[in-house]
Amino acid sequence: MSTTLAVDTSTVVAAAIAVDGRIAASATVDDTRAHAEALMPLVQRVAAAAGIALADVDRIVAGVGPGPFTGLRVGVVTATTLAEVLGVPVAGACSLDAVAAQWAASGAPAEFLVVSDARRNEVYWARYDATGRRVAGPEVSAPDALPDLPLAGPGAPLVG
Numbered sequence: 184m185s186t187t188l189a190v191d192t193s194t195v196v197a198a199a200i201a202v203d204g205r206i207a208a209s210a211t212v213d214d215t216r217a218h219a220e221a222l223m224p225l226v227q228r229v230a231a232a233a234g235i236a237l238a239d240v241d242r243i244v245a246g247v248g249p250g251p252f253t254g255l256r257v258g259v260v261t262a263t264t265l266a267e268v269l270g271v272p273v274a275g276a277c278s279l280d281a282v283a284a285q286w287a288a289s290g291a292p293a294e295f296l297v298v299s300d301a302r303r304n305e306v307y308w309a310r311y312d313a314t315g316r317r318v319a320g321p322e323v324s325a326p327d328a329l330p331d332l333p334l335a336g337p338g339a340p341l342v343g
Contacts, residue, residue, distance in 0.1 A: 186239055188226065188265070191246030192258030193278040194299055194337050196221040200233035200240075207233035218257040226261075240269055247275035249307040249321045250299065279309045279321055279336065286335040287315030294318070296329060297336040306342065 184203060191197040196218050199209035208229045212221040230237055245262035248255045259275070266273035279297040286295060291313050298308045301323050308329055309320030326342040334342055 186235055186241050187244060188230070188237070188240045188242075188262075189244040189246075189276075189281075190222060190226065190258050190262050191278050191281065192218045192222060192254040192261075193246045193248045193250030194254070196225055197246070198222070198225045198229045200229050200235050202233065202235070207235065215254065218254045222257060222261050226265075237265070238269065240265075240271060242266075242271050243269075243273045244276050245273065246278035246281065248278055249301070249323065250278060251302070277309070277317070277321065279307065280315070280317060282336045283309070283311040283315040283317065287311065287313060291315065291335070292333050295333040295335055298326075298329070298334050298339050298342060299337050 187201045189199045195215060196212040200207045210225055210229050212225055214221060243262045243266045245259050247259065262273050282297045293313050294310060296308050296310055298306045301307045304325060305323050306326050307321055307323050310318050310330065312318055329342060
């Protein structure tokens with residue numbers, strides 16, 4: 184049995200446990216200013232919901248953005264520390280790629296953008312094909328400078 188803990192603090196605080204490649208439990212905390220306070224309790228809650236002890240985790244994946252430095256740092260340091268304590272490997276993953284994979288699995292159009300809020304009237308974005316493979320980005324730009332493609336992700340409402 185393969186058990187993966189994933190954490191992402193590039194926008195909200197998110198955690199998930201996957202067992203043999205299937206999501207067993209996941210949750211988010213929508214407070215973008217409480218990453219440090221929210222992440223470990225969220226990890227513990229998700230592990231309990233999945234019926235998994237943290238000691239049974241085989242590997243850890245941390246979202247590496249794009250996103251604000253402070254939030255990213257909390258997630259990456261937490262993931263790295265847990266991996267060191269548990270003696271398991273840790274890897275980083277582009278946070279936009281995770282959204283793209285979900286969208287592609289649900290029947291995405293031929294090409295689409297994943298967008299998240301970069302603040303200061305800008306967005307982070309990347310372009311994907313229908314399989315969820317990244318073909319451009321990540322980039323940061325004004326919302327009105329984006330390619331005219333369908334949008335996914337937490338920043339989609341900011342474009343328009």
